[in-house]
Amino acid sequence: LKGIGIIASYAALAKLADIFIDKILKKLASRTAMTYDDHLIDFAHAPICWTIFGLGILHALLIEPLSVPWDAVLPAIIKSCILFAWMLSLMQTLDRLTEENLHKIDIQSKLSTDVVLFFKNLFRVIAIVASLLILLSIWKVNLTPLFASAGIAGIALALAAKDTLANLFGGISIFMDRTFKVGDYIVIDDVNRGEVKEIGIRSTRIKTRDDMMITIPNSIIANSKIINESAPVPSFRLRVPVSVAYGSNIDKVEEVLLAVAYNSPDLLKEPKPNVKLRSLGSSSLDFELLVWVVDPSRRGLELHFLLKAVYQAFHDHGIVIPFQQMDIHIDNAQ
Incomplete structure (x- = not known):
């Protein structure tokens, strides 16, 4: 009964946190001009409540000693559920942010949709890998052999996909440096001149005055002299x-x-x-x-x-x- 009382107390505390976030924090965030605070609150809302409830269950499990193997299995299950709640909320937040950015791209035509989707998938992979490592740590799995194998596999993958990785990092450098954007007229190495139609992950597409589409790998563009005739002003x-x-x-x-x-x-x-x-x-x-x-x-x-x-x-x-x-x-x- 004491354990049930502790769980009920934490459940009530989780409900209070739910009401506080929903009725107060969200209203305060809606009054600001920024949207990132709204996304942050939406991201943390449900996981905070589930974390409080999960901590209540963990507290209740400490009241009376459990038999082997349940003394290790049940806490690990609860912690895994809490981790899953945070992971699920993060994936949903990434999806919402991607939809908003894609909508802005459709209006402003500043960047290829491939770049936004690339960063979404990149962050998703990083989050999944980090969650798996935390999950393995919760279940007390030895990670040393895994890290050693991952290092060898990473070296082999880097050698096999050298050109692809060069284009990938070239696209990231174009995105970060903002050398040009979609709609600009550029000249690459005093040879190729045209309007930038698309900035992708692997390549950039330029339309010449002869209505020909030139596709140039980003690794080449990143190491070329670029004249942007549309910058800093279009004239x-x-x-x-x-x-x-x-x-x-x-x-x-x-x-x-x-x-x-x-x-x-x-x-x-x-x-x-x-x-x-x-x-x-x-x-x-x-x-x-x-x-x-x-x-x-x-x-x-x-x-x-x-x-x-x-x-x-x-x-x-x-x-x-x-x-x-x-x-x-x-x-x-x-």
């Missing part, structure tokens, strides 16, 4: 080389080029367009028109429109665009 500076004939009025050329830039509706007016005389070439004065495009995806289109407008403006103002030629002088001397 992109376009450099347009322009050559005019010697003898042209330099001030007039600059005035015409700036007028073309300011009259182009799709170019940004801030930062202001600029014209620079870059070199005195072998047969031309070489200028460079510097303008800002609202988005890197429009680089080719804006270059097309600018070159057409520059050619027409030079034609209207009588500015000559030179072409390469060779002058041959014949010496008539005998």
